[in-house]
Amino acid sequence: MSLTNHDRLYWDEAIETLPREALEKLQLDKLRNHLIFAYENSPYYRDAFIQAGVNPYEFNSLADLRAYPFVDKKTERTRQLAKPLLGDMLAVPERDVVFVSASSGSTGVPTLSPFTAADFENYQNIQARLFWAAGVRPEDRYVHALNFTLFVGGPDVIGAQKLGALCFWAGTVPSDRLIQIMQDFQPTVTWTTPSYAWHLGETAKAKGIDPVKDLAIRRIIVAGEAGGSIPATREAIEKLWNAKLYDFYGISDIYGACAGMCEARNGLHLAEDDILLEVLDSQTGEPVEDGEPGEMVLTTLTKQARPMIRFRTGDIITADRSPCSCGRTHVRITVSGRIDDMFIISGVNVFPGDVEFVVRNIPGLSGEYQISLYEQNHLTRFELNIERDELSSEHDQDLLNQLQHDLKLRLGVKPAKINLLPTGTLPRSTHKAKRVVDLRQSSPVAGGK
Numbered sequence: 001m002s003l004t005n006h007d008r009l010y011w012d013e014a015i016e017t018l019p020r021e022a023l024e025k026l027q028l029d030k031l032r033n034h035l036i037f038a039y040e041n042s043p044y045y046r047d048a049f050i051q052a053g054v055n056p057y058e059f060n061s062l063a064d065l066r067a068y069p070f071v072d073k074k075t076e077r078t079r080q081l082a083k084p085l086l087g088d089m090l091a092v093p094e095r096d097v098v099f100v101s102a103s104s105g106s107t108g109v110p111t112l113s114p115f116t117a118a119d120f121e122n123y124q125n126i127q128a129r130l131f132w133a134a135g136v137r138p139e140d141r142y143v144h145a146l147n148f149t150l151f152v153g154g155p156d157v158i159g160a161q162k163l164g165a166l167c168f169w170a171g172t173v174p175s176d177r178l179i180q181i182m183q184d185f186q187p188t189v190t191w192t193t194p195s196y197a198w199h200l201g202e203t204a205k206a207k208g209i210d211p212v213k214d215l216a217i218r219r220i221i222v223a224g225e226a227g228g229s230i231p232a233t234r235e236a237i238e239k240l241w242n243a244k245l246y247d248f249y250g251i252s253d254i255y256g257a258c259a260g261m262c263e264a265r266n267g268l269h270l271a272e273d274d275i276l277l278e279v280l281d282s283q284t285g286e287p288v289e290d291g292e293p294g295e296m297v298l299t300t301l302t303k304q305a306r307p308m309i310r311f312r313t314g315d316i317i318t319a320d321r322s323p324c325s326c327g328r329t330h331v332r333i334t335v336s337g338r339i340d341d342m343f344i345i346s347g348v349n350v351f352p353g354d355v356e357f358v359v360r361n362i363p364g365l366s367g368e369y370q371i372s373l374y375e376q377n378h379l380t381r382f383e384l385n386i387e388r389d390e391l392s393s394e395h396d397q398d399l400l401n402q403l404q405h406d407l408k409l410r411l412g413v414k415p416a417k418i419n420l421l422p423t424g425t426l427p428r429s430t431h432k433a434k435r436v437v438d439l440r441q442s443s444p445v446a447g448g449k
């Protein structure tokens, strides 16, 4: 691809502006081949398709996909454990896999997302496309502030490099160091979580550095939290930095980012030539209309290492296929929340089940707990209420130290505060206990239609 015309609007005009009818035809052709590929090469999919009574050789319309079985995070984990290392959803020999990302889930078993060399190349081409749509150009200096340790967002920096931007591979360095990099090298674009973008700007100010005058950041890409699509949060961060915020959506089971905002910033364009979207009622599994909230279900169209056929993301979104002022025809999604109780602290996914795992494994505690989520300076924080076991003779401070240590180990983050209460203080319930009290103003609305 030529990079000589820096003023062009699109990274890949032919694909990004393909009329919807032609786009759907392209999706159908790719999907049929992809289903056959999965059936012929992945032991898991072969069995699953046979059991569901579907034959990919007879696949004739996108609607036929509705007869195919779903997969979810649990399927991934189960199939991975059934045939270590990469599981029997794999559709290529392990020697063809060149990269994996790992993500932790509610049971603490990291699930691996494998890529072949071709998958990785395709993934980076999509990252370049999303960066371009967000206004990043070869003239930009880009500082990548996402985690490089097994996290799928790490290699996204290669997409910015592919586009031609000058890239600094910072990763998750301490804030002071990142601010120093921004002072020394004057990068114009960065990518982080919304919470961290706020925290970083405030930290700079506290050091006497004005993010607007002393730093050159003019575009901030955010992902991993709802804040990037919540106007109040977005505006506050934009004012702090005098920069424009672009929300991206990523999911490690498929790629890093799969969707991102264009200059119109009215929803996130999904790379529909490579990923098929279904929006379904999470209870009935029936499709919902555009504009109606439903669970996002994604199907890869080319990813070879591990095809994902009807992957239930657990994210509640609305879809918009009406024309966008940018001229792109690919669907725009707006994510409104998670189906489960997961919450995000400093960009780290935290599951109440992980907290429970830790609390229940420390002798001297009753095992009851309650999590309070609240906002402080646009950062989500959490407090943990726990109870002593009345028969325990452990010192309070020893219990708290143990808990802090084990939580950090298990979750990667610690609560802002832990309240150790006498036995019997927390509410008991014979039904599902309300473990999470969400006091956030901008709390995303979870739950289906």
Ligand SMILES: [Zn+2]
Residues within 6 Å of the ligand: 262, 263, 264, 265, 269, 324, 325, 326, 327, 328
């Ligand atoms: Zn657009």
